[in-house]
Amino acid sequence: MFEYAPAPESRSVVSIDSSYGLFIDGEFDAAKEGGVFKTVNPADEEVLAEVASAGPEDVDRAVAAARRAFPGWAALPGAERAKYLFRIARIIQERSRELAVLESLDNGKPIKESRDVDLPLVAAHFFYYAGWADKLPYAGFGPAPRPIGVAGQIVPWNFPLLMLAWKIAPALATGNTVVLKPAETTPLSALFFADVCRQAGLPPGVVNIVTGAGDTGAYLVAHPDVDKVAFTGSTEVGREIARTVAGTGKRLTLELGGKAANIVFDDAPIDQAVEGIVNGIFFNQGHVCCAGSRLLVQESVFDLVLESLKRRMATLRLGDPLDKNTDIGAINSAAQLARIKQLSEIGGQEGAERWSPPCELPDRGFWFAPTIFTGVTQAHRIAREEIFGPVLSVLTFRTPAEAIEKANNTPYGLSAGIWTEKGSRILAVADKLRAGVVWANTFNKFDPASPFGGYKESGYGREGGRHGLEAYLA
Amino acid sequence: MPKTSSSSSKVTPAEPAGPAELPVSVRLSVRKTYKLYIGGKFPRSESGRTFVADGDNVALASRKDARDAVVAARAAQPGWAGATAYNRGQVLYRIAEMVESRRDEFAALGVPAAELDATIDRWVWYAGWSDKIAQVAGGANPVAGPFFNISAPEPTGVVAIVAPATLLGLVSVIAPAIVTGNTTVVLAAGPQIAITLAEILATSDVPGGVVNILTGKYAETAPWLAAHADVNALDLTGVEHAELAAELERAAAGTLKRVLRPDAGRADFTADPGLKPMTALLETKTVWHPKGY
Numbered sequence A: 001m002f003e004y005a006p007a008p009e010s011r012s013v014v015s016i017d018s019s020y021g022l023f024i025d026g027e028f029d030a031a032k033e034g035g036v037f038k039t040v041n042p043a044d045e046e047v048l049a050e051v052a053s054a055g056p057e058d059v060d061r062a063v064a065a066a067r068r069a070f071p072g073w074a075a076l077p078g079a080e081r082a083k084y085l086f087r088i089a090r091i092i093q094e095r096s097r098e099l100a101v102l103e104s105l106d107n108g109k110p111i112k113e114s115r116d117v118d119l120p121l122v123a124a125h126f127f128y129y130a131g132w133a134d135k136l137p138y139a140g141f142g143p144a145p146r147p148i149g150v151a152g153q154i155v156p157w158n159f160p161l162l163m164l165a166w167k168i169a170p171a172l173a174t175g176n177t178v179v180l181k182p183a184e185t186t187p188l189s190a191l192f193f194a195d196v197c198r199q200a201g202l203p204p205g206v207v208n209i210v211t212g213a214g215d216t217g218a219y220l221v222a223h224p225d226v227d228k229v230a231f232t233g234s235t236e237v238g239r240e241i242a243r244t245v246a247g248t249g250k251r252l253t254l255e256l257g258g259k260a261a262n263i264v265f266d267d268a269p270i271d272q273a274v275e276g277i278v279n280g281i282f283f284n285q286g287h288v289c290c291a292g293s294r295l296l297v298q299e300s301v302f303d304l305v306l307e308s309l310k311r312r313m314a315t316l317r318l319g320d321p322l323d324k325n326t327d328i329g330a331i332n333s334a335a336q337l338a339r340i341k342q343l344s345e346i347g348g349q350e351g352a353e354r355w356s357p358p359c360e361l362p363d364r365g366f367w368f369a370p371t372i373f374t375g376v377t378q379a380h381r382i383a384r385e386e387i388f389g390p391v392l393s394v395l396t397f398r399t400p401a402e403a404i405e406k407a408n409n410t411p412y413g414l415s416a417g418i419w420t421e422k423g424s425r426i427l428a429v430a431d432k433l434r435a436g437v438v439w440a441n442t443f444n445k446f447d448p449a450s451p452f453g454g455y456k457e458s459g460y461g462r463e464g465g466r467h468g469l470e471a472y473l474a
Numbered sequence B: 001m002p003k004t005s006s007s008s009s010k011v012t013p014a015e016p017a018g019p020a021e022l023p024v025s026v027r028l029s030v031r032k033t034y035k036l037y038i039g040g041k042f043p044r045s046e047s048g049r050t051f052v053a054d055g056d057n058v059a060l061a062s063r064k065d066a067r068d069a070v071v072a073a074r075a076a077q078p079g080w081a082g083a084t085a086y087n088r089g090q091v092l093y094r095i096a097e098m099v100e101s102r103r104d105e106f107a108a109l110g111v112p113a114a115e116l117d118a119t120i121d122r123w124v125w126y127a128g129w130s131d132k133i134a135q136v137a138g139g140a141n142p143v144a145g146p147f148f149n150i151s152a153p154e155p156t157g158v159v160a161i162v163a164p165a166t167l168l169g170l171v172s173v174i175a176p177a178i179v180t181g182n183t184t185v186v187l188a189a190g191p192q193i194a195i196t197l198a199e200i201l202a203t204s205d206v207p208g209g210v211v212n213i214l215t216g217k218y219a220e221t222a223p224w225l226a227a228h229a230d231v232n233a234l235d236l237t238g239v240e241h242a243e244l245a246a247e248l249e250r251a252a253a254g255t256l257k258r259v260l261r262p263d264a265g266r267a268d269f270t271a272d273p274g275l276k277p278m279t280a281l282l283e284t285k286t287v288w289h290p291k292g293y
Helices: A056-073 A078-094 A095-106 A111-132 A162-174 A188-199 A214-222 A235-245 A270-286 A299-311 A334-349 A400-408 A423-432 A467-473 B063-082 B083-099 B103-108 B113-129 B134-139 B167-178 B193-204 B220-226 B242-253
Strands: A023-024 A025-029 A035-040 A047-052 A150-154 A179-182 A205-208 A228-232 A251-255 A261-264 A294-298 A353-355 A369-373 A393-396 A413-418 A438-439 B050-053 B054-058 B147-155 B158-162 B185-186 B210-214 B233-235 B259-261 B282-290
Touching: A023 A056, A023 A188, A047 A188, A056 A150, A056 A179, A056 A205, A056 A214, A078 A095, A078 A111, A078 A188, A078 A369, A095 A111, A095 A162, A095 A188, A111 A162, A111 A467, A150 A162, A150 A214, A162 A179, A162 A228, A162 A467, A179 A214, A188 A205, A214 A235, A228 A235, A228 A299, A228 A467, A235 A251, A235 A467, A235 B242, A270 A393, A270 A413, A294 A299, A294 A400, A299 A369, A299 A393, A334 A353, A334 A369, A334 A393, A369 A413, A369 B134, A393 A400, A413 A423, A423 A438, A423 B282, A467 B134, A467 B259, B054 B185, B054 B193, B063 B147, B063 B158, B063 B210, B063 B220, B083 B103, B083 B113, B083 B167, B083 B193, B103 B113, B103 B193, B113 B167, B134 B147, B158 B167, B158 B220, B167 B185, B167 B193, B185 B193, B185 B220, B193 B210, B220 B242, B233 B242
Parallel strands: A150 A179, A150 A228, A179 A205, A228 A251, A261 A294, A261 A413, A294 A393, A369 A393, A413 A438, A438 B282, B158 B185, B158 B233, B185 B210, B233 B259
Antiparallel strands: A023 A025, A023 A205, A035 A047, A353 A369, B050 B054, B147 B282
């Protein structure tokens, strides 16, 4: 591999305050009990800011603000709600470099991903749902669909601003008001989004941001004045939320974990497939619920695919997330790094063979080299459990039926990949895969017009497209 | 729930006509044995238990029967979902024909004529949806890139249903589940009506296992289905007690089942059901493929 000179994106485009309050009723405000926590840059463990930790009283205030704002927001003509959302989309486009750098600082993802994937999709999502706000009677959910009320929304740390957009854009377009809790390790872009709402002149209370840890989220979910809960995160927490919501009559949508099969048939274009495999598992350090974390390769091309994959992996550049050439950034937190390390060690102990390309890890921050395991069986924990890191388990198959059987042999059902030149095989296999999104001869593609969500224990409900409106309409 | 009234409401054969001078021979009617309906067969409960409902001994389903029914439903699911939509539509229409031909039997069980009409019409309504719902609930997505992208609904899988006691209520929960390719385990409250419907299903080309009907006490069997790892969705329409419904919903959370709550807006079964009873039991699958030469 030839050398690249450093090509860092400028940090000066974003100005981070030393501390942030909660965004309630249009104002930033400290937490009532004064709790704060620090958010760090996972690439160097530098503290970026101190953020208020919302307690029960703060969540109460946020929900009350959303409740007060609800009748007015819901009664606004759809065309007017739309214009607020269009404004938000435009402001995000104008501030996208600033927000991309901020996201890479707080999350650790490569700037080329935050700049070229996250931010364009965030703006597009608001633009897409803005257009729905005055067309809801034509969406197929009855002639006079109504908003539900106050939505409590909890988003994860892997795509902080994009997941916020997936939650807030459809909720607002349909006339609901929201209280959103960003993840504990990535609160900053949501707080910057609060400022975007102010710039857009959004009425106070329509969007409220409460930062904090799991307790804050649990309190929000259980709050009696929340009518609708939307959560993206782990299947374990999803189960807890479903239990909490049971019997309350609250509406619930969940977008949870995955263990996607990426199936490579013997007639696949190998170079393209390898690009898809790499994108499938190493995009965003593998912190992707729909990551193609189980590679199923037809036996006859196993050697060829593996050799090509290893060659490609050796060219991946790991390091400074703000460097424009970086392919793999930092692992988001020490806790996540510990989990990736633990499951990888178990992979070795259970008999799978581990391989990583030569890869120098920075001294400070949280890092994990791109890793593959071969000789993996379906019983191995690394083939069953979501690792949520840059770790790929490679299995083989002989027939399409065996590939389908293995692909579906998981409690998850979020996504899957198929690589073959044969059109009829794509359609037949896609029909049989129990997954909400199937990428054929591509992987990890997202679009606001395209519904996303899982089968089985990957959750329920869809985000994106016309389907995404349903979760927010009564 | 079980009553011990006489079977006076049953059809009693007319006195045979004959010369007045001959001794009157009264023909004894042949009664029906009400058993379970699992995998297309009519077994007794493996527990050997029965209870008395309206003077009949009826099978009292156990948790083992519920598990057997899930096995039958799971086995039948791929074949039923894999049948063409046209074929499923014809099978549902055949059910309507069979209900029409058994009007007298349901009438004798106390089903009012208007409810029978509505029941038959509901089967016909859902029969027509089989090959239309995919176009209404899915379609092409205009993504910003050179991709073919399409969303289509698919059945969620095996649906456990706590059914209401009336014939129209029962049909209003079974039909929307099976028309799209789901298979079902139904906990029925009105046992004679439910098993009579099972006899219709058994003679309407509905493959065995697509609908399985268990009679008994749903409070006893429903918790096992709510927690069963091979059940995809739980319909609580027939649950009368909010406390039990909440408990079942909590049990279903363990495997993240799709749950239709009792207040899902279907208490008035004479109203237009809308799409919700079908779409609540569907998954949306979205397939992407690049375009290029």
